[in-house]
Amino acid sequence: MPLVKTEAIVLAARPLGDTSKIVVLLTPRRGVVRAVAKGARRPKGRLTGGSVPLRRIEALLYVREGRELAVLSEAQVVWAPRELGSDWRRYLSAGRLLETALAVSAEGDNPAADYHLLLDALRLLEGGLDAGLVRLFYLRQLLANHGLWPELGRCAVCGGTVEGAVDIDIAAGAAYHPEHAPDAVRSLGAGSVRLLAGLHRPAVLRARQSREVVEGALDLVERLAAYHFDLRNRSAGLDARAQALLDRPEDESPL
Amino acid sequence: MVPSLKRLLAALRRLPGVGAKSAQRIGYHLLRAEKSESYELARSIVNLAERVALCSICGNIAETTADENRRPVCEICSDPERDEERLLIVEEPYNVESFERTGVFNGRYHVLGGLFDPLAGIGAEELGLDKLRRRIAEAAYNEIILATSPTAAGEATAAYLRELLEPLNVRLTRIAVGLSAGADVDYADEVSLRLAVEGRREMH
Incomplete structure (x- = not known):
């Protein structure tokens, strides 16, 4: 029964009996690993702190060949993003990232890239970066990690360089000069194209971006991700609906 | 295994914390026990399904009444001695x-x-x-x-x-x-x- 020492991000946890949990971990070498965390629901259990979603842990796992579930033997908390808990907006955004990571990471052949990308995104979110920008950064890079990011700077018809606004065919993963674009393409403004091109640079991430530019770029990456990955998107819209309740006058609430 | 016992064990195994062994142990215990014990257990489970609902005020567990028009209210919400503040x-x-x-x-x-x-x-x-x-x-x-x-x-x-x-x-x-x-x-x-x-x- 091989013993594996690895770092991991806890993606999800659900109760197993009265005292244990099944945890879903994202690891850099093995991708998604599901494991039993015995005693993790006990207040004083060794694994209690290390089996909470969003935490980064140093894990010791017994991985049994042919078994779907590993056994989490040790879990030392390395990083617990505090702000993500104290701010419900960031928490829901982080949940969307975890949901996407869970859906996508089973498909990848480079789990280390997906692992470090999720960690970077969670750190950006914890650091206070706008949730829309973090999701944009995450999905853009995730698509690139899986070889699914379209070349925005070159027209698929004439091969010429595309500057400024661009038309994109989601299914074909191709970009076009507006005059060469086939029907049913998405148009992306020049500002959104520049933002997508510079997302890997911290200065671009930290720069003030207009809402229109971010939303245009986010719309494209969400569509690309939905087309290429089998996302369940249960978490989509939770933040908007929660905000709508805050904005609604209390006398309109049902009894 | 007789179909009735098989069905019981399958139902027990769906309960949290009950695996194949535990289900078998419970099933055979009920076979050996007085019939009244099985009837009492069955009645309790049916009662739970039919008469327990969420409190219409607080969301806690509440017992329903025979009056179908009355919304269920838990013991705590209906206790006038509780601190209202x-x-x-x-x-x-x-x-x-x-x-x-x-x-x-x-x-x-x-x-x-x-x-x-x-x-x-x-x-x-x-x-x-x-x-x-x-x-x-x-x-x-x-x-x-x-x-x-x-x-x-x-x-x-x-x-x-x-x-x-x-x-x-x-x-x-x-x-x-x-x-x-x-x-x-x-x-x-x-x-x-x-x-x-x-x-x-x-x-x-």
Whole structure:
């Protein structure tokens, strides 16, 4: 029964009996690993702190060949993003990232890239970066990690360089000069194209971006991700609906 | 194995914490036991399904009445002796039992029925927080105690509740977090230790 020492991000946890949990971990070498965390629901259990979603842990796992579930033997908390808990907006955004990571990471052949990308995104979110920008950064890079990011700077018809606004065919993963674009393409403004091109640079991430530019770029990456990955998107819209309740006058609430 | 026993074991195995061995042990125990024991168990389970519902006021477990037009109300909500000025918000009905056992709280409860859980698609609407806000707005509570777990989900839900309830101008408090009673500092994780230090209090 091989013993594996690895770092991991806890993606999800659900109760197993009265005292244990099944945890879903994202690891850099093995991708998604599901494991039993015995005693993790006990207040004083060794694994209690290390089996909470969003935490980064140093894990010791017994991985049994042919078994779907590993056994989490040790879990030392390395990083617990505090702000993500104290701010419900960031928490829901982080949940969307975890949901996407869970859906996508089973498909990848480079789990280390997906692992470090999720960690970077969670750190950006914890650091206070706008949730829309973090999701944009995450999905853009995730698509690139899986070889699914379209070349925005070159027209698929004439091969010429595309500057400024661009038309994109989601299914074909191709970009076009507006005059060469086939029907049913998405148009992306020049500002959104520049933002997508510079997302890997911290200065671009930290720069003030207009809402229109971010939303245009986010719309494209969400569509690309939905087309290429089998996302369940249960978490989509939770933040908007929660905000709508805050904005609604209390006398309109049902009894 | 006879079909009736097989069906029972399959049903038992669907219960939390009951595996194949436990189901077999329970099944054979019932076969050997007095028939009255099986009847009593069966009646209790049917009663549970037919007569227990969520309290229409607080979301706790409540017994229904024969009158179908009467909405179920739990024992705590219908107890006139309870403190009307304090409301304690918990995640699940069994949390009510836990606080009741402590004997330190004699006010009213509100059971959320869960926490924010993006992966399960549970947010403010799904937890019925608009109904909670209306309940608090129409009552005269002096203090609302947020008793969700000190996990990211519990903290995020509590943070949302703070934002939702602050405009109602009622005192909002959060249960203390940190080391549990009897815990050994050596074995505590750093998050719990940090929270314990941050939440320290004066010794009088």
